[in-house]
Amino acid sequence: MTGPGPDAARSVTDFVRAGLTEVEPAGSGRLVGRAPVAPHLRSAGGGMRTGALLTAVDFAGGFAGGLAALPEGWVVTTSLHARLLDVVHTGPLRLEAEVARAGRTSVVTPVTVHDEGAADAVVARAIVTSAVLVPAGGPPRWDRPARIEPAPAPDGLPDLDTWLGARRGPDGTTEIALEDRLRNPWGILHGGVVAMLVDTATERTTGGITTDVVLHYLAPNRTGPVRAAVRPVAVRSDGTVCRTEVSDTAADRVTAIAVTTSAPSR
Amino acid sequence: MPEVYPPAHHVLRDLRLAFAAGADGRSRRVWLPVTPEVRTDGGRGPVRMGAIAVLVDVLGGGLAATAAAPDWIATADLTVHLGDLRTPGAHVEARGRVRRKGRTTVVMEVDLLAADETPLGLATMTFAVLPRRDANPVMPPAAADDTVTTMALAESGLAESLTAAAGIRVVDAATGRSEVAVTDWVRNSMGALQGGIVATLAECATEAAARHRTGAPLVVTDLHVTYLGFGRVGPVRTEVTTAGDGDRVVAEVSVRDHGADERLMARVSAVATRVGES
Numbered sequence: 338m339t340g341p342g343p344d345a346a347r348s349v350t351d352f353v354r355a356g357l358t359e360v361e362p363a364g365s366g367r368l369v370g371r372a373p374v375a376p377h378l379r380s381a382g383g384g385m386r387t388g389a390l391l392t393a394v395d396f397a398g399g400f401a402g403g404l405a406a407l408p409e410g411w412v413v414t415t416s417l418h419a420r421l422l423d424v425v426h427t428g429p430l431r432l433e434a435e436v437a438r439a440g441r442t443s444v445v446t447p448v449t450v451h452d453e454g455a456a457d458a459v460v461a462r463a464i465v466t467s468a469v470l471v472p473a474g475g476p477p478r479w480d481r482p483a484r485i486e487p488a489p490a491p492d493g494l495p496d497l498d499t500w501l502g503a504r505r506g507p508d509g510t511t512e513i514a515l516e517d518r519l520r521n522p523w524g525i526l527h528g529g530v531v532a533m534l535v536d537t538a539t540e541r542t543t544g545g546i547t548t549d550v551v552l553h554y555l556a557p558n559r560t561g562p563v564r565a566a567v568r569p570v571a572v573r574s575d576g577t578v579c580r581t582e583v584s585d586t587a588a589d590r591v592t593a594i595a596v597t598t599s600a601p602s603r
Numbered sequence: 604m605p606e607v608y609p610p611a612h613h614v615l616r617d618l619r620l621a622f623a624a625g626a627d628g629r630s631r632r633v634w635l636p637v638t639p640e641v642r643t644d645g646g647r648g649p650v651r652m653g654a655i656a657v658l659v660d661v662l663g664g665g666l667a668a669t670a671a672a673p674d675w676i677a678t679a680d681l682t683v684h685l686g687d688l689r690t691p692g693a694h695v696e697a698r699g700r701v702r703r704k705g706r707t708t709v710v711m712e713v714d715l716l717a718a719d720e721t722p723l724g725l726a727t728m729t730f731a732v733l734p735r736r737d738a739n740p741v742m743p744p745a746a747a748d749d750t751v752t753t754m755a756l757a758e759s760g761l762a763e764s765l766t767a768a769a770g771i772r773v774v775d776a777a778t779g780r781s782e783v784a785v786t787d788w789v790r791n792s793m794g795a796l797q798g799g800i801v802a803t804l805a806e807c808a809t810e811a812a813a814r815h816r817t818g819a820p821l822v823v824t825d826l827h828v829t830y831l832g833f834g835r836v837g838p839v840r841t842e843v844t845t846a847g848d849g850d851r852v853v854a855e856v857s858v859r860d861h862g863a864d865e866r867l868m869a870r871v872s873a874v875a876t877r878v879g880e881s
Contacts, residue, residue: 415708415729416680416710416729418680418682418827418829418872420825420827420853420872420874422846422847422853437829437831437867437870438831438832440731442707442731443679443707443708443731445829445831447870459846462853462855462872464680464827464829464870464872466679466680466729466829468705468707468708549684549825549874551682551684551727551827553702553703553710553727553729555702555703555710556703570684570686570722570724570725571684571685571686571687571722571723571724572686573686573687573824573876573878574850574851574876574877574878575824575850575851575874575876578684578685578686578724578725580725591702594702594710594712594727596682596684596725596727598684598825598874
């Protein structure tokens with residue numbers, strides 16, 4: 338094994354209970370993921386919390402992109418665009434990721450999310466864009482076709498906000514401490530956790546449910562606390578459009594920007 | 604392909620855009636005059652998403668090219684989220700700045716403002732940094748002041764709607780199937796369909812399909828465009844799937860170059876909503 342192992346950063350993906358299977362033949366650029374709508378991930382409205390859904394999407398799209406970058410490199414997510422078509426989910430959810438373009442420096446992977454418990458309805462569509470890099474120590478190695486199963490579920494997982502440790506920051510912001518369990522294989526805050534933070538901060542600001550996210554990762558969060566500041570920009574018939582800025586407060590650096598739409602809670 | 608870009612008769616001239624570069628080389632302002640030709644519904648509706656997309660694309664492209672110099676850039680994605688653009692005043696202003704300049708990408712953020720500086724929406728863009736080729740234009744250095752310039756000539760201007768001038772045609776409203784030819788009026792500096800016009804085509808396709816689905820006067824308020832390849836041959840065509848009801852329709856649009864073996868040029872996710880009913 339070289340580079341970060343396949344089990345690195347499992348605490349985040351285990352929390353969202355997602356598993357992934359590469360579609361044969363290996364190298365097809367396709368994989369299928371499954372995630373139950375577990376009680377600890379449900380919103381008050383009955384669906385999977387958008388932040389958890391985004392983490393599963395990032396996991397599926399990023400992993401498909403990483404496999405497409407092998408053997409020369411691996412990937413980091415640079416942007417995540419997601420649109421929810423329904424915020425009420427029965428589950429389990431099935432994530433279908435298929436690489437649309439694999440270039441020398443970037444990989445683009447659309448991800449479609451189906452609700453298998455609701456006649457396989459499409460409940461979200463997303464695009465994950467990743468940058469190809471060569472990690473120190475080399476890219477990870479995988480037995481192909483690659484497969485990741487979540488660890489057995491422990492009893493009594495906390496709800497998302499509790500697990501995230503989300504708390505009020507100054508001036509109406511939301512912040513989290515950068516605990517080791519929230520880091521990715523490269524030691525920085527997991528991209529899925531950034532998405533969870535953006536969603537949580539948006540919901541706290543608007544009182545609604547995040548239905549649309551454009552998230553650009555600009556720089557790594559290394560130290561923390563990591564803070565999200567949300568500014569409502571426009572109110573429309575389908576919700577409130579917000580701008581969110583994420584920063585690593587210790588480094589006084591903006592690490593991500595996001596545009597979200599938050600629909601009124603039903 | 605004309606030798607001078609843009610040619611005398613071109614969308615970037617006829618929209619009569621005005622530009623002011625920030626002295627730091629990392630920010631820029633561009634103004635789009637609001638005329639009936641850039642509105643929906645025969646000039647009676649809000650400012651068209653496609654016109655805003657062209658505005659954002661030209662702002663972002665110029666700024667990213669300056670940031671990436673001496674290398675060149677290609678648009679990777681463009682997102683726009685709009686509020687109520689029924690009464691923006693005499694112009695819409697796009698105020699953009701570089702948020703990240705890396706070895707392989709440039710990320711841009713754009714605020715959209717009414718003439719009275721009321722926020723109208725937000726846009727983002729990502730550009731891939733590419734090795735410079737001989738055919739790429741040389742970007743002038745950033746101006747040292749806020750001098751306002753324009754590509755418009757004395758005779759520039761739209762004599763018909765933006766979509767009509769671009770030659771966009773809705774072939775089948777039920778399915779949103781639409782098309783546009785790749786003419787000099789809508790080519791970019793690389794000879795391909797300009798990114799904002801790709802967005803305008805997707806907007807028209809979404810609007811037609813959403814209105815047919817619901818019977819409601821929905822307009823496109825969100826657009827996520829992921830560019831996957833150039834459209835050099837044409838006609839460029841759309842395929843649309845929709846979901847939703849009379850208040851919000853979500854569309855997925857595939858944009859293909861029919862003349863280049865149906866090559867997939869872009870994937871677009873769009874939302875059409877009722878404007879002015881919050």
